Amino acid sequence: MTIKENIQELQDRLKYSGFGETLNKELEKQIKAKKSDFVLDMSKDLGEKKLDYGLNFRKSDEGRYYYNGFDAKLSTPEGKEQSQRFYQNQGISAKEALNLLEGRAVYKSMFNKEGERYNAWLQLDLGSRDEKGQHPVTQYHQNYGFKLEGAVKELPLKDLKSPDQIDLLLYSLKKGNRHQVEIEGNDGKFLLEANPRFKTINMYDGQGKRMKYSVLKAAKNQVSHEAKKDTQLKTKSKGVKM
Template sequence: MKNVDDDADALKRDWNYEVRSMMLFSENAPQELKSYLTEQRTAGFEYVAYCSNTAVLGKDDLAFFKTGFDVAEYCHENTTDRDFYASMSVDSFELELNRWLQIKDDAGSLVLLTEAKMAQADWFYQKATDYERFDAGDKEVAEIKYLLGIVKDTAGIIEAKRLWNEHVPTNTVRMPEFLNIKNVVMTEKELSLFEKQLMKIGLKEAFTPELIGKLKSGAPSIEHPFKKSYDGDEASATLHIKKSETSDQYFFNKYDLSVRKDGQAAEMKQTFHLNNFKRKPDDEHAAKFYTTFTFKEAFNYLSGRPVWKTFNNANDQHYTAWTVANLKNIQQNGSPEQKQYNQNYPFDLEKVLGGYSIRELAHDGYKSRLMESLQRGNLQLATFIGDNGKEQKLFISPNIPLNALRVYDANKQPVPTETLVEKGYIGKEFAEKLKENVEQIRQRNGSETRQQQGPAQENRREEKSVAKEEKEGETAGKAHKQRQTNKQVQKQEGDTKKPRQKHKIQ
């Protein structure tokens, strides 16, 4: 009865034979070589001759013949004590080429082939006294180095270096320069510097073993996917990373982010560039952001909440502004229109917060952290205190056009202004002021006056009314500043003429 181990040994011998006899072809144009074989076959050539000492065969290494006699004569006349010529049919030769084409782009198969060749290679051939052993070993090692170069490009340099370290005895064959990790792989210090790049924008979780492997591969550019969830809302990103042309350091240049709100089918998308204060007005990316958004700020922005950032204008001047994504106006590139309310716009977050009964405002430290969180665009949880002393946790976010806060309950549903008044979270005078602001915005937008409806409907109506106000936000800010200047001039000159007002922001 046949032993299972015998079958295994037989398969191993067959595999070793396949590996040893497998021909390798020039990587730069194997498809061109295949077309060349077809041309020769069409021209009536049935046999091909080649030098078996050559580690890698290309188009210039082949000679074609129409008869078996001619190819045999060619091999006999050209074979010397150093070069041995072999021949086969064009059909058989094409089968060998097809075997290589199937393996060369498959990283797993390529690693197996390379490892099998390395396991049976004669690494001590350089010490051989007979030429045949030296010549066979020299070709064998040349094939292995060729394969390792392709493994480096497909499976990564770490895998190629592992194969070399595991199979090549010390003090035998010199390691090829392209496997010198010091020259092509980031050092631990460089990896640490790149990790800090990710940490600066809140992406420490993206520094995974998978990404580290990509960085160590030496690839000129990397696109790395990353996903994160915020209270049920999904943020999916692709990190774009490029290697320096003058060093082994990688730089994180930009990331594509898409945000899908819980329960919504539509996504909001935007490309966020990093550290691009140096962009010029005529740059093809001039319309992109002139600042760096952290990952959470970018998520908040695509969620429709305002973010307070420092920007750079076309004249290389820095300015601060609230920036808001107009989710109702999607541009041709698929990204929402960007709205900005700069420091001249009459919205003061600290003063606005003062109109609400929030416990955190009584402590300077808590107040500062609350404001910073809101400036980053977070939907921040705050403790509201009612007239009866009872407390309630509610979410808040700036409502810049209305010069107020948006207030949400635990389920992220809007809390009507009337409810805030009833519970003593805002005063009646402040509520009346909000209603006046809504009415002014409605009139400014040319809206017709409607009878007051329910509080919940008022909030929905408010969102529609402020759409145009957001579009004119920066213009309104400039008008406000101009009015202040006009008043000063009027006071100095005693001019009783009233300055012209385009907007009435209170």
């Protein structure tokens, strides 16, 4: 592999991982300087919060450079910090790192020691650290029993009539995002997030207040009941002869 090919490969990797192309020139500069290893720094302002990344690269004995993952640190105006090192083989993107550091779970496809692929939700234990200063990663395996699509369909959500709309919502939740939705019979916007640990969906109102899942399910039942009642009334009215 030529240096040019190596640089292009790594630039593609960064773009795929959600870091865009802003580091491309510095990446090329560091490789051409033939350093044994180096770190590329990048920061993002997230309203009042700030997220700092440190992307790690190392040169092999054969002279090829590899991307080894990145360190991420989330800072709040109150001075609180959460940090974690994400390795290349974990496949965590820049946005997924943010979601993990904010306590949400992401859904990933991985390989076990036997090389077999499996799917699992990953979530950081932000309340503890191991001997390396890392937050332990909890996995909720695909056999754990959390059915995201089923949990979503139990909620009285508006504008989710087509399969494409449902797929977009599920994709966003699997990335660990808080996804904005509208609720039947309610004004304003609401936010959903996956909660695999308790096999449910968390929902927040416009002020960030947690809403009870049971109340939302009851709201859907009420909407379904009223729709059924309305259909029955229309059917009866069509059968009345004047």
